[in-house]
Amino acid sequence: MVSICKRQCFFAFILILGTWAYEVASRELQEPSMSARHEQWMATYGKVYADAADKERRFEIFKDNVEYIESFNTAGKKPYKLSVNKFADLTNEELKVARKGYRRPLQTRPMKVTSFKYENVTAVPATMDWRKKGAVTPIKDQGQCGSCWAFSTVAATERINQLTTGKLVSLSEQELVDCDTQGEDQGCEGGLMEDGFDFIIKNHGITTDANYPYQAADGTCNSKKEASRIAKITGYESVPANSEAALLKAVANQPTSVSIDAGGSDFQFYSSGVFTGPCGTELDHGVTAVGYGETSDGTKYWLVKNSWGTSWGEEGYIRMQRDTEAEEGLFGIAMDSSHPTA
Known part of the structure; x- marks a missing residue:
């Protein structure tokens, strides 16, 4: 009985670990995707940043704005739409x-x-x-x-x-x-x-x-x-x-x-x-x-x-x-x- 419980606990642990690893991998896949979108957006609007720190700050703002825009459009509760325009890296x-x-x-x-x-x-x-x-x-x-x-x-x-x-x-x-x-x-x-x-x-x-x-x-x-x-x-x-x-x-x-x-x-x-x-x-x-x-x-x-x-x-x-x-x-x-x- 003890051996069975140990095996069940081991498999449960493996399942939890696998789920956690999948979520981490998903986030890591999404992050480069968002980063790639930012790079494409920069190319579209001719954006150039002063240094790496400025670019990172603008990326975080861009990411927050994109998430808001997509969430708004998905909800579809208003008679208008939003888009990721040239102001997407500005608060x-x-x-x-x-x-x-x-x-x-x-x-x-x-x-x-x-x-x-x-x-x-x-x-x-x-x-x-x-x-x-x-x-x-x-x-x-x-x-x-x-x-x-x-x-x-x-x-x-x-x-x-x-x-x-x-x-x-x-x-x-x-x-x-x-x-x-x-x-x-x-x-x-x-x-x-x-x-x-x-x-x-x-x-x-x-x-x-x-x-x-x-x-x-x-x-x-x-x-x-x-x-x-x-x-x-x-x-x-x-x-x-x-x-x-x-x-x-x-x-x-x-x-x-x-x-x-x-x-x-x-x-x-x-x-x-x-x-x-x-x-x-x-x-x-x-x-x-x-x-x-x-x-x-x-x-x-x-x-x-x-x-x-x-x-x-x-x-x-x-x-x-x-x-x-x-x-x-x-x-x-x-x-x-x-x-x-x-």
Whole structure:
């Protein structure tokens, strides 16, 4: 009997040891697989690290992000998908520092009161996509510079210039970054779209991107390039706050600069579908609403142009849920929006 028990214990031990060895081997197989994915991802996006320690740290962040993305997509509980994009080796906090730049006004700052020419509009199209009307330039990339405010300002201005001249011309974000530095706007350190419009008005126009190309860095204002003014605006209007209905009237008539809370990993890795959150209302990113629509299942959305390149989102765009219960809208999209006037 004792001999039988010893044999059973021995076989149980062998079984446990084999199971443990299999799990260890599986983990070791997965680790090189993840490492290989990181190497492939680095090659795809041209990533180069300072040293081995930096690479190891970035790999750990990459691994955590990939696991989150795959877990999210597998769960399938949301109407949108995430992807392992060019931000996969960044923490969400690092992305906030590098890729945003909306400077929310201090509460003590007096807000400029403007008219809203679309206030009495009673009917708008069921859908709108300003890209299809030739009013939106291709997706741009702000790079490692908090200049989202400049891209949003320019995107809204490009439509006004097209309306005035009949030509869609890519305008210069770099001019705003370098030259609009006397007030709230501070180049790569952030700014406000309304202040960007103010600069264009006072400067009697803005030049083209071809003449004053984007550098993704703060620079000294080039007065010679700045002097070649191509597009002009006469003013700007703020859309009544906390009203998606008012924002709908504005976007139905022209692309509109909007401020959103772009925090959270889901926004960082958004790939496709109608984004429904999670989200907040701590506005930190300037983008441009260039349309709206409704999916086949009846989900209403805003069509928003971002400035993170075409590899992010739906070729640079995001569809965000519209007509939510919150008066400020998803991400606070209805809290602070504005557009230039011809």
